[in-house]
Amino acid sequence: MTELARKALLPAGLQDVLPVVAAQEAQIREKLMASFALAGYDRVKTPLVEFEESLLEGAAPELAKQTFRLMDPVSHRMMGVRSDMTPQVGRIAATRLKDDPRPLRLAYSGDVLRIQGTQLRPERQFAQVGAELIGVSSAAADTEIVLLALEALENVGMPDVSVDLNLPTLPTRLFEAFSVSPDDREKLTQALERRDVAAIKAANGPVTDVLVTLLEAAGPASTALPRLKRLELPLGASEDLHRLVEVAERILASDLDAALTIDPVEMAGFRYQTGVSFTIFGKHVRGELGRGGRYRAGGASGEAATGMSLFMDTVLRGLDAPVAAPRVYLPLGVAQREARKLRHDGHVTIAALEGAAEAKTADAARKEAERMGCDFIYLDGRVQPLDA
């Protein structure tokens, strides 16, 4: 490895974001956050690290395994680097904002760090932009969060968005209702994850027919809804499925331009959801644009909540590549006052610097402007195209 390559090397799953892309990421992030703010979601900012105990309180065991630990020399207690911001926002809701009226609407954006990437998401640092609706358990709340994600994506010009509605807790409810043995639960869960109908049928218990029907009902809302509405499920599972159907119908009744699919037994990627959940896709984008769903804010005994995160890396992949703003070269001798006026009018200026390139003639200045990647030059008190 050359010295240069060695210096440039970053740990796997970490990266430098370079000009134009970094600006686009910030711009899209702020636009998404602006959409959340307009819907009454107040921005909070959580710390990069906090005590392990509070960071992981009520969090899924998977999250604990994904969290980097640091010893705090001040308190001599263990801290964790945030690997997800939703539990932190739940903590803020349960403590500092406990007296704020409910429903509490909060939004956040920031980078999280994970110990290992996944095959689908090799990044170990990625930027989340999210919103949480805390203190309401109704279908109206489930729907608001889905529509909020869709509206925000529409506002940044994301094309061809689709939503997949899921019920990641449904299999467990069915296992309980049908008294499925722990061994069979394990086998059936794996079969569901592989969408392996043959393996499910091989398990051959009373739950089998239901699971196969649910698997086969998955698809566009127009075909899935009638099938799911005909299904009779045991208590518990039945209520969950009714809720899923209600949320789907509410989303369809809104006039947002997104395709809706329903896959009731999809569980992959949901870690702490306790009810109606969803994944958002872009037609030509690898990986999901975002995901969310119902959970308990601050752990199992916490408030009813629903929320979602959008992932900046996939969101950016779904949008047109960024274009650099045109630049105006300012030759030596342009007064600070003039330069500031140009910037005030929205021009991106690249000022000549003594000591960098001493372009004393207009021709030399044009050459220097070109070398510096400018499209315009400020000459005779006017912004002129460089190729004029």
Added chain:
Amino acid sequence: MTELARKALLPAGLQDVLPVVAAQEAQIREKLMASFALAGYDRVKTPLVEFEESLLEGAAPELAKQTFRLMDPVSHRMMGVRSDMTPQVGRIAATRLKDDPRPLRLAYSGDVLRIQGTQLRPERQFAQVGAELIGVSSAAADTEIVLLALEALENVGMPDVSVDLNLPTLPTRLFEAFSVSPDDREKLTQALERRDVAAIKAANGPVTDVLVTLLEAAGPASTALPRLKRLELPLGASEDLHRLVEVAERILASDLDAALTIDPVEMAGFRYQTGVSFTIFGKHVRGELGRGGRYRAGGASGEAATGMSLFMDTVLRGLDAPVAAPRVYLPLGVAQREARKLRHDGHVTIAALEGAAEAKTADAARKEAERMGCDFIYLDGRVQPLDA
């Protein structure tokens, strides 16, 4: 400690940023970054962690002591959490952007983490917003960075800004020129840090008069400049002082509305600067708004560079407290399409949610709007003041 207090507890120097303030921080950060972008400073984003070796390459030993370490289970190498972003930007300039034309102008924003706070800055996580000008060593470059910071602060409405120009390397140059012994250097450095003229005079060597004159020359540019221009210093030190004087005169010749002071022997807080440096203050703000100066990008053998960081916590302290945007309550039954139209027109909406508060009459909706902190209500197809 109650259960609630325990849950709310964060490690010393770390904090949750709550609604309104978090939104203001983001807004001001993006405005500062927009000012940098208009002056041709391209945004980059650096990773939260990277290999210790590259993170600390060429960094001051003080920075190494302030950096949290993490073991990377993927590479089995030690990583560090960024405690300053300038060295990371220097690394990007020296590697990924090595072929970009110079001068290279880069900007960044992000949070850094330090192992311990200082008395002046107890925070261990704080947000930096900065700009680096890489590949030029001229006084014009020194001046551009100072003026860029002032222009950005002016654009966010910061009142009563002042700049203190410093030469943190000057004492060392003088110690070398006058062959001061290591013991005396230590004593004199401490005396300079305390601004203790008596202690400096007690050292009683040929360097004493010069140091006292420099200390006493410190003050507003109008009085300091004539004094400093009269001073005759040994080679090396003399060139540095000439540069300081030239930069001061260039700043005065610009028409930016900031007070300029000069304190050539101020060293506190400069860790890696190698030439003209500066600290920015707000008249009524505790702590500095920002600081910067000349250094080598990517360590001692790197490119000539100058840059600065603004600190979001002090910047926000210098601005008016944020005010929440007025909110419009949308009673039950407002169509999604209508709600979206209101947000599109810039209204912050708070939608009633079935399951949260079932306000079926206009009077009940007004009460609910008030409870939710709204100023307006959407009734009969119009946004109306709540107290109408």
